[in-house]
Amino acid sequence: MSGDNIKIKICMGPGGIAAGGNDVIEAFKGQLTNQRINASFGEQCSLHQVGCRGLCAKDVLVEIIIDGKETIYENINPEKVPRIVKEHILGDNPVKEWIAGEDYDNFKKKQIKVVLSHCGEIDPEDMNAYIEAGGYKAAHKALTSMSPSEIVETVKTSNLRGRGGAGFPTGLKWELGLRIKSDVKYVICNGDEGDPGAFMDRSVMEGDPHSVIEGMIICAKATESHKGYIYVRAEYPLAVKRLQQAIDQCLQKGYLGKNIFDTGFDFDIRIFQGAGAFVCGEATALMRSIEGKRGxxxxxxxxxxxxxxxxxxxxLNNVETFANIPKIILNGGDWFRNLGTERSGGTKVFSLTGNIKNSGLIEVPLGISLREIIYDIGGGIEGGRSLKAVQTGGPSGGCIPAALLDIEVDYESLAKVGSIMGSGGMVVLDETNCMVNTAKFFLEFTQAESCGKCTPCRIxxxxxxxxxxxxxxxxxxxGDIELLEDLGSHIRATSLCGLGMTAPNPVLSTIRYFRDEYEAHIKDRKCPALVCRNLITYSIIEEECTGCGACKRACPVDSIRGVRKKPHKIDPELCVKCGTCFDVCKFKAILKA
Amino acid sequence: MVTLKIDGRKVTVRKLSTILDAARKLDIPIPTLCHHPELSPYGGCRLCLVEIEGIAKPAASCTTFAKEGMIVNTSSPYLEKLRRTNLELILSDHPNECMLCERSGDCKLQELAYFYGLRENRFKGEIRVYSKKDNNPFVTRDMEKCILCGQCVRICDEIQGVGAIDFAYRGLNTRVSPPFEKDLNCEFCGQCVAVCPTGALTGKMWAHKGRQNFKEVETICPYCGCGCNITLYVRRNEIIRISSNEETINEGWLCAKGRFGYGFVNSPERLTKPLIRIAPKENSIFNVKQTNPPLPPFTKVGRGGINNAALFKEVTWEEAFQYVSKRLKEIKENYGPDAIGGLASARCTNEENYLFQKFMRVVIGTNNVDHCARY
Incomplete structure (x- = not known):
């Protein structure tokens, strides 16, 4: 064993926990105790759970720092821990074959981390770690040496736009909030992230809760407000726990409550747990929900x-918007503005999911092209298949076809091609995805989450x-395609809130770019991507079938007949098209068409 | 005050008026289903859409403030198409049974479908099915006919201050419901029934009594001193239902008694002539073995149970007055005036009640006088 200072950081973001992060932590603890490192535990060797490091595809990620020398391991499970402890920590000899490779470097290369700068670096439950990393300097600066209008000006200069999806300039919102006089004013942080496949806000709340609170303190000062709410969905129990912990720590340290930093400024934050309605991410519904009414x-x-x-x-601002604020106050509005494009400053966090190699959480400067995100950061499509489309903005967004991959990612250009920035979901679709089915998936979600208030959205x-x-x-x-277009544009034009207005986007954008797929479904009764169950058939290629009987045993409805060592047959009347035979056949004798 | 132009006509309205208010002032028809002038703006039905110059998307006129210099257009082929489609959507989730509906002829949805000539519907699909029937005594809640305009929810909360119903569930399953989908158990003011634009909420006692060709009688509610104006819908000398007009002193609002408590008028059990007790009290109905179900007091002869003819006898008013005055005198002489008490009724006029207390104090000589509405 060498060195005086050993740090082990274990990724405990949503992806890390799902991949077994807790077990890895336990394994490390056990091993360190067994190896009698416990004597110096806490001084020489400390164990940190950190927030999301981004590359969820390779979780659990473990970083070991010995005397400042960093080594990152990928795909770590409890079985691998003893060897790492033995060879690396005791023997000072890193386990080469498990060290994160090229993918991890490429994944990091084009990213600029502003919001996520602390995620994956510091222990989110340790306030001192946040302060050591420069935390609460911005709040201190804002409260002690800046006037509300100076803060508003800085945010306006930064060109920061609402990260919840609509992209309203944050500075303008704050300016209006400051200008209106009232005895009571509120600051609300919207953490009701509910898009399927989106986990940006969750990662920030779980991985760096103090940055959100610091952003809110600065906003409170800028708008002369003394009460704040964080609206988090109850399905994020870890986020709720860590935010509450952070609030308690701040109250103890005097960073929240009465007379913050001895400036005479008071600010309190309460957490309000949402009950899981997607529509409560809409500002007015969220406020009704806090008031105790139906969202x-x-x-x-x-x-x-x-x-x-x-x-x-x-x-009211989004989690990510608030998390940007401390950095803007510290580094100045111009710095942030120059990170992005002319019309929108800064960086944006995306959750990159779907059929992509390096799925995970990324933060990129606005104006980067979709191609860079998918091929440089994401490492391209899994299994070498070809890219078909990118779905951005969650269920309210649209599908951007592969041909438009070179567009810049910002609010305006995404809207121009029929999609939206949204809160930052990015689902990569390849040739095995049926676009009609994809549109159906998103619409299933939105129609079920409609609050039922207005006619076009509900019915x-x-x-x-x-x-x-x-x-x-x-x-x-x-005529179904035309009916969809007509109804879709009708819903877009007449709905009451953003949920309804954007709900037809997945359908309208897929019709716009993939009309041929819709036509194939209707006219030829075929699903080109072989996804829609009722439009595909399974049959056995006689020449390839060896009569091994594997498919016959696997078929759940006994639709396959045949004698051993002779070609088998599928009875189309009985077949339920589950695809099990296709998966079990070792000779590629099942034809899916 | 702000001045704006609607369909080329200038109109000046108070600040914080909506475009719909301004259009109504000019008597320009804009279809609505969820709007009610006395309730908070809702914006749910999306029929009142108008075009405003300078704004790309059509706006709901019920939830947009009129602004100085605004130029508004309330009708265009595009707007009519949007309204028509929204109506089509509502009708695609509405049972097509106007022939049997209690509100036929008095239904806003039916009226709009008629105006837009909606016979075909492009959107056939799943329809809500609610098999559960509400067993409350007053309100028939046929939730399959509900168009979720939310007027019942708002009136219950904002006007009545009760909050007995609210929305439940999401998406197409959204419905208006009492807590935990139990039977409605409120004060049954029936305000929700009054504002419901369709046949979703109707009075239970209205059922199959008729829908049109009533004689409408304007009168005052007999129940209390408030004196609400009511309209009786009468057919063959029988009250079929009661409503109240918005232009009246009570702005159209009524309570449970005023709206549903008209059963006594044509009741066969109603007293129409004075009765004098002839049998001693030991034999009164309260001491006779009760039947199951118990019979109401003063059940007339011939309906079984107690023979009221043996307890009471019908007399003329003259005889009744003489009997009352004789007994009052006797009691006053034997036991003093304070042995007598008087209870007046809220259903009397102020003048009648004044005379009554005067009678008790001056003629009888006691202060034992009270009133049923004295809470």
Missing amino acids: MPTPKLWRSAEKGLWEKPTV GTKRMLEILERITNGNGKE
């Missing part, structure tokens, strides 16, 4: 900055889904 959007007769929560002026989205179901079941009719 339903209300008409925007007033801006939230004029009459928001309990009819008091309210500034319209359901009717669209029914048409899509008809098409994917092989019962599509001539």
Whole structure:
């Protein structure tokens, strides 16, 4: 054993925990105790759980720092821990074959970490770690040496736009919040992230909760507000726990509560747990929910900055927006502005998922091209298949075809091609994805999450889904595509809130770019990507079949007949198209068409 | 005040008025299903869409403030298409049974379908099915006909202050429901029934009594001193239902008694002539063995149970007055005036009640006088 200072950092973001991060921590603890390193535990060797490091595809990621020398291991499970402890920590000889390779380096190369700068580096439950990393300097600066209007000016200069999806300039929102006079004002942090496949806000709240709180303190100062709420969905128990811990630590240290930093400024934050309705991510529905009412959007007769929560002026921003603020205050608005494009400053966090090699959490400067994200950072498509489309913005977004891969990622250019920035979900689709089915998947989600208030969203989205179901079941009719387009644009034009207005996007954008796939479903009764169950058939290629009987044994409905060592046959009447035979056949004798 | 132009006509309205208010002032028709002037703006039905110059998307006129210099257009082929499609969508989830509906002829949805000539519907699909029937005594809740305009929810909360119902579930399954989907158990003011634009909420006692061709009688509610104006819908000298007009002193609001408590008028059990007790009290109905179910007091002869003819006898008003005055005098003489108490009724007028207390104090000579509405 060498060195005086050993640090082990274990990725405990959502991906890390799902991959078994807790077991890895336990294994390390056990091994360190067994190897009698416990004597110096806490001084020489410390064990840290850190937030998401991004590359969830290779979790659990473990970083070992000995005397400042960093080594990152990927795909670590408890069985690998003894060898690492023995060879690396005791023997000072890193286990080469497990060290993170090229993918990890490429994954990191084009990213700029602003929001995620602490995620994966510091222990989110340790306030001192955050302070050591420069935390609360910005809040101190804002409270002691800046006036509210100076803060607003800095945020305006930074060109930061709302990261919840709509992209409203944050500085303008704060300016309005400051200008309106009221005895009570509120600051709300929207952590009701609910898009399927999105985990940006979750990673920030779990991996760096103090940055959100610091952003809120600065916002409170800028808008002269003294009460704050963090609205987190109850399905994020770890985020709730860590945020509450962070708030308690701040209260103890005097960073929240009365007379913060001895400046006479008071600010309190409460956590409000949402009950899991997607629509509560919409600002007015979220405020109704905090008021104890049903989470339903209300008409925007007033801006939230004029009459928001309990009819008091309210500034509501997304988790990621708040997490950006401390860095903007510290480094200046111009620094942030120059990171992005002319119209939107800074970086954006995306959760890169779907059929991509390096799935995970990334942060890139705005203006980067989709191609760079997918091929340089994401490492391309898994299994060498070809890219078909990228779905951005979650269920409210659209599908961008491979041909448009060189567009810049920012609010305007994504909207131009029929999608939205959204909160930052990015699902990569390849040739094995059926676009009609993809659109159906997202619509299934939005129609079920409609609050039921307005007609087009409540009934319209359901009717669209029914048409899509008809098409994917092989019962599509001539004119269905036009009906979808008509109804889709109708819902977009007449819905009350953003949920309804954007719900048809996945359908409309896939019709726009992949009309031929819809036509194939309706006219030829074929699913080109071989996904829609009712439109595919399984049969056995006689020449290839060896009669091994594997498919016959695996078939759950006994639809395969045949004698041993003779070609088998599938009875199409009985076949339920589960695909089990296709998966078990070792001779590629099953034809899926 | 702000001045704006709607369909080329200038109109000046108070600040914080909506475009819909301004259009109604000009008597320009804009279809609505969820709007109610006395309730908070809702914006749910999306029928009142209008075009505003300078704004790309159509706006709901019920939830947009009129602004100085605004130029608004309330009708265009595009707007009519949007309204038509929204109506189509509502009708695609509405049972097509106007022939049997209690509100046929008095239904806003039916009226709009008629105006837009909606016979075909492009959006056939799943329809909500609620098999559960509400067993409350007053309100028939046919939730399959509900279009979720939310007026019942808002009136219950904002006007009545009760909050007995709210929305439950999401998506197409959204429904208006009492807590835990139990039977409605509220004060049964029936305000929700009054504002419901469709046949989703109707009075239970209205059922199969008729829908049109009533004689409408304007009168005052007999129940309390508030004196709400009511309209009786009468057919063959029988009250079929009661409603109240928005332009009245009570703005159209009524309570449970005023709206549903008209059963006594044509009741065969109603007293129409004075009765004098002839049998001693030991034989009164309260001492006779009860039947199951118990019979109401004063059940007329011939309906079984107690023979009321043996307890009471019908007399003329003259006889009744004489009997009352004789007994009052006797009691006053034997036991003093304070042995007598008087209870007046809220259903009397102020003048009648004044005379009654005067009678008790001056003629009888006691202060034992009270009133049923004195809480």
